[in-house]
Amino acid sequence: MRRRLAFASLRRRRARSLLAILGVAVSGALLLDMVMLAGGMRDSFRNLLLVRGFQLRIAPKGTLPFDTQATIGQASAIIATLRTNPDIVTVSPILGLKLHVPSRNVTTVAIGLDGDVQADYELLSGRPVSGADHIVANQAFLDATHARVGDTLTVAVGYDTPRRRVVIAGIARFFYTAAGELVIAVPLATLQAMGGPMATDRVSLFMARVREGADVERARQWIADKMPRISAISTGTALQQFDQRMGYFRQLAVILGSISLGVGFLLVTTLVTVSVNERVGEIAVMRAIGVSRQHVVEQIVLEGVALALAGTILGMGLGLVTARAFNAILSDFPGLPAAFEFFVFRPRDAYAAMTLLATAGVLAGIYPAWRAASLPVADTLHGEAIA
Amino acid sequence: MCPRFSAVVAGFALVTALAADTARAQSSIAIDERLAAAAHLGVGDRVVLTSEPGVRGDTFVVGAITRRGADPSEVARDGYRIRLHLGDLQRLLGAGDRVSRFAVASTDPARTLARINSVGFGFRAYPSAEIAVRTSKTFRVLRRFHAAIGVITIVASAIFLLCILLLKVDERRRDIAALRLMGVSRTSVITMVVCEAALISLVGTAFGALVGWVGSMVINWHYQGVYHTPLTFSLVTPGILTFAAALSIVLGLGAGLAAATRLVHRPPLALLGR
Numbered sequence: 001m002r003r004r005l006a007f008a009s010l011r012r013r014r015a016r017s018l019l020a021i022l023g024v025a026v027s028g029a030l031l032l033d034m035v036m037l038a039g040g041m042r043d044s045f046r047n048l049l050l051v052r053g054f055q056l057r058i059a060p061k062g063t064l065p066f067d068t069q070a071t072i073g074q075a076s077a078i079i080a081t082l083r084t085n086p087d088i089v090t091v092s093p094i095l096g097l098k099l100h101v102p103s104r105n106v107t108t109v110a111i112g113l114d115g116d117v118q119a120d121y122e123l124l125s126g127r128p129v130s131g132a133d134h135i136v137a138n139q140a141f142l143d144a145t146h147a148r149v150g151d152t153l154t155v156a157v158g159y160d161t162p163r164r165r166v167v168i169a170g171i172a173r174f175f176y177t178a179a180g181e182l183v184i185a186v187p188l189a190t191l192q193a194m195g196g197p198m199a200t201d202r203v204s205l206f207m208a209r210v211r212e213g214a215d216v217e218r219a220r221q222w223i224a225d226k227m228p229r230i231s232a233i234s235t236g237t238a239l240q241q242f243d244q245r246m247g248y249f250r251q252l253a254v255i256l257g258s259i260s261l262g263v264g265f266l267l268v269t270t271l272v273t274v275s276v277n278e279r280v281g282e283i284a285v286m287r288a289i290g291v292s293r294q295h296v297v298e299q300i301v302l303e304g305v306a307l308a309l310a311g312t313i314l315g316m317g318l319g320l321v322t323a324r325a326f327n328a329i330l331s332d333f334p335g336l337p338a339a340f341e342f343f344v345f346r347p348r349d350a351y352a353a354m355t356l357l358a359t360a361g362v363l364a365g366i367y368p369a370w371r372a373a374s375l376p377v378a379d380t381l382h383g384e385a386i387a
Numbered sequence: 388m389c390p391r392f393s394a395v396v397a398g399f400a401l402v403t404a405l406a407a408d409t410a411r412a413q414s415s416i417a418i419d420e421r422l423a424a425a426a427h428l429g430v431g432d433r434v435v436l437t438s439e440p441g442v443r444g445d446t447f448v449v450g451a452i453t454r455r456g457a458d459p460s461e462v463a464r465d466g467y468r469i470r471l472h473l474g475d476l477q478r479l480l481g482a483g484d485r486v487s488r489f490a491v492a493s494t495d496p497a498r499t500l501a502r503i504n505s506v507g508f509g510f511r512a513y514p515s516a517e518i519a520v521r522t523s524k525t526f527r528v529l530r531r532f533h534a535a536i537g538v539i540t541i542v543a544s545a546i547f548l549l550c551i552l553l554l555k556v557d558e559r560r561r562d563i564a565a566l567r568l569m570g571v572s573r574t575s576v577i578t579m580v581v582c583e584a585a586l587i588s589l590v591g592t593a594f595g596a597l598v599g600w601v602g603s604m605v606i607n608w609h610y611q612g613v614y615h616t617p618l619t620f621s622l623v624t625p626g627i628l629t630f631a632a633a634l635s636i637v638l639g640l641g642a643g644l645a646a647a648t649r650l651v652h653r654p655p656l657a658l659l660g661r
Contacts, residue, residue, distance in 0.1 A: 015553065016550070016553060016554070016557075019546055019549055019550045019553065020550060022546050023543065023546040023547055023550060026539060026542050026543040026546060027543055029539070030536075030539055030540075030543065060439065061439065061440050062466075063466075070439075072439075073439065107511065159510070197481070198481070198482065228440060228441070229439055229440040229441045247613070248610070248613075256536065260543070263543055263547060266547075267546075267547055267550060270550070270551065270554065271550065271554070274554045274557075274558065277558075278557075278558075322535075322539060325535060326532065326535060326536075329528065329531045329532050329535055330528060330532055332524070332528045332531075333525065333528045334524045334525055334528070
């Protein structure tokens with residue numbers, strides 16, 4: 001009965017109810033987007049860090065991986081030291097340099113790595129990095145150089161350094177490079193040799209995998225104590241740094257999420273309040289014929305909840321569409337890997353947004369419902385009769 | 388023990404500075420004011436710089452303290468900065484006769500650019516304007532993102548405004564019915580409602596502009612502190628104000644017109660509930 005009356009009341013003012021639902025839908029869409037932004041960005045970065053299960057990054061002291069062009073010297077000695085720790089099961093050294101392909105007038109990012117323990121790419125076709133001259137490239141590089149798997153290219157670090165012939169052995173998707181960036185993976189020793197004295201036995205970064213069940217933080221501390229000239233960064237520390245750098249987006253998400261929730265709340269409150277004001281006579285009659293206060297309150301709260309719920313459901317769909325559009329815009333954000341996403345849908349985000357809006361709907365109905373239930377029946381009926 | 392700080396020099400080398408060294412200073416450096424504050428360094432102090440921890444370094448005198456410029460590409464980086472004479476840095480890094488880039492002033496930039504780029508691989512010349520565009524990409528992406536959010540906000544505000552005006556006009560259906568029964572024309576009633584809507588929109592815009600201006604000041608104060616930069620993050624320009632006012636008035640007039648037209652076309656007695 002309460003439900004039927006609530007819906008009848010909403011149907012009676014169709015244009016108004018429709019506008020309210022639309023308003024709540026837009027607010028709900030923005031709220032969902034902001035909840036997705038606040039948590040999804042961090043999750044996306046975390047997943048990216050752990051894509052190959054390497055929990056530790058070791059970078060030159062005071063820097064973040066690939067944040068500067070600083071490198072770590074005596075890489076072999078560091079690898080040997082790291083291997084003495086039984087908790088560290090895999091160490092992947094990485095050197096980043098720029099390489100030129102003179103014949104095609106192309107400059108590319110080159111990642112020097114050990115093909116057996118690499119954690120930078122996923123092979124899509126062909127063979128992995130191997131030997132001294134077998135490299136893998138991403139599609140952007142192949143497009144720019146008009147090369148194919150099996151082709152031989154001449155590459156060099158600079159115009160005054162020795163050139164080297166390499167064979168494209170495979171095509172790969174690189175995890176940590178920006179969209180459209182040209183990237184090749186080269187055997188580490190080859191790239192170090194091409195880099196000359198500035199690259200001899202040097203790397204930009206180590207990635208280390210800690211054995212399952214071992215304490216990652218303890219391993220990180222061990223590295224920090226053992227080798228003070230390098231910085232060991234755990235996934236937790238990297239996420240903290242990430243939060244610091246990308247804090248702007250989290251703050252924006254909180255501010256805009258709160259505003260959209262407030263707008264949705266105000267909209268429903270206003271509509272339900274006006275609707276109650278218009279129906280004071282009707283409510284007084286209901287009370288006069290014996291309808292309980294609780295019944296009146298429940299009916300009016302139901303109206304608010306119905307508006308909020310209908311708007312929320314519409315808003316969830318709208319939110320997913322707008323999140324995709326936002327992601328497409330932010331995919332151009334410089335320096336971020338192509339696989340990184342700002343808006344990641346997680347069911348718990350949708351539940352959170354829905355719960356917040358539904359709660360706002362209930363709260364929005366409480367004040368007008370309380371007012372309606374507290375009306376002095378005789379006076380109201382008298383006033384309505386005179387009007 | 389001397390305090391130890393790490394700084395990124397010219398974007399390509401890690402330098403560790405050890406304060407209060409007693410060795411004879413060879414050359415001067417400029418440090419940024421944040422490093423000066425954190426390491427308690429002042430002009431005339433001597434520091435030892437090394438390319439990495441644990442290696443023997445060179446002693447320098449702090450010759451100047453600099454303030455970081457408003458560079459969008461640097462906004463999210465919170466590292467310290469030291470500027471050295473080129474030869475000192477090359478020696479410190481063992482970089483020989485190498486540099487990261489040249490800045491070239493030319494009387495014919497287009498021709499110079501073409502000539503340099505035709506020399507061969509290993510060089511790539513860019514006009515300064517292109518560098519500026521590339522380094523401000525972060526802000527251009529953010530601008531597009533903000534514009535997209537702005538569109539959603541405008542849609543939400545438009546719906547909200549339409550709802551409120553619809554309700555306001557609806558609330559006065561008895562007054563409108565009385566006016567119509569007294570012989571006031573539909574046009575006069577519509578004009579009255581539209582004027583009222585325009586007035587509400589204007590007052591709302593003025594209040595919104597004030598809130599926006601205060602919000603803009605808070606945003607600048609907050610983010611300039613967070614990112615240690617003099618960059619202006621939020622600007623309330625006459626253009627933005629005009630756009631907001633025009634949008635608000637157009638929306639208000641539209642909503643007022645729609646609501647009033649709907650009401651005046653209903654029989655006055657029906658509006659009175661008879």
